[in-house]
Amino acid sequence: MEMYIKYVLIGLAIAMPVGAITVEMTKQGLKNGFVHGWAVGLGGMTLDTTLIIAMYLGFASFLSLPYIQIPLWLVGAGFLAYLGYDSIRNADQDITPANEKVKKSFWKTYRNGLLVAISPGNLIFWVSVFGAVLSDSYRSAGKESFAIAACGVLCGILIHDLGLVSLVSVTRKVMSRRLIRLVSVAAGTLLLGFSFYFLYEFVMSLWAYIL
Template sequence: MNLFLTYVVLGLSIALPVGTVTIEMTKQGLKNGFLYGWVVGLGGMTIDLLLILSLYLGLASVLSLPIVQVAMWLLGALFLFYVGYDSIKHADHDITLTGEKKKSLISSYKNGLLVAVSPSNLVFWISVFGTVLSSSFDRSNPYAFVIIGLGILSGILIHDLGLMTIVATTRKVMNRTAIKWVSIGAGVTLIGFGIHFLYRFLLSLQEHFL
């Protein structure tokens, strides 16, 4: 139990810094409500789970290859440009207030997947979780991986539920115009992340291939 709780705290620590998934969750939560923002978080957690399983199956060495990392920086930038542009373009669309028909949850989940596929996320799982897995194998505990993985994902889930509770409460006192400008701000921020990823792509390209 102590091992599980330790990694619940680690999961919370991972999720607390404001990142691309948090921004997209907040935007969707304000525009459409608690469930839609939380589904974005579930999309992000899907990527986290797949990365954990990939590391467990020994794919960390593949993800750490220079050509793979360079490609992921570029893909991450393109995904963020797309989501950021879409956020700005449709800032005044799909804003639903109480009792109004909402859009599909699938769209929110897809956005969560897109913004979670980022090099920074991959680097974290390779460096931090890869080390954790190695230490658990050293202890020859076959259940350590499951406990650690569930602990981290539980911590992220707790963060997401807490954040969406705050956002849903805030949403009740905001009008359409305020929500629109929050969406625009979120889009600009995501594009800013995309520019940073593009910069890192160019640096990695120069470092490894030029």
């Protein structure tokens, strides 16, 4: 139990910093409520779970190869640029008042969360930092310990996501349409910022690899 709680706290620590997933969750939660904010979180957790399974099967070393990582920076920049542009262009669209039924597709929002999660920052973090933690757990206590650690981390991320979208869904009830639109524009700008950062990392990583 002590080990499980430890990894729950690690999961919370992983999810706390403001990143692209947090930005998209906040935006969708404000525009369309709890379920759509949560859909973004589910998209992110889908990739988290997939990476945990990949680590368990020994694929982490494959993801850490330079010629695999470098193109991921460019792919991630493309995904985030698309989502950022879409967020700004449609800032005044798909806003559902708190007292009306949401018409936007749950699966479209889930897809956005998945696209944001498939970014080099997320992948490299899992492989280089958390992958080492899970690998150590696997080596020291075997498969059972690995499963407990993985479940603890996912639970920590889940607690963070539910807390965030709950707070956002309550906040949207007192926000005007204009303020929600401004938040959507700000979120899109942040996503574009992440995109430019990934593009910069792609150029620098490619340059270092060539030299």
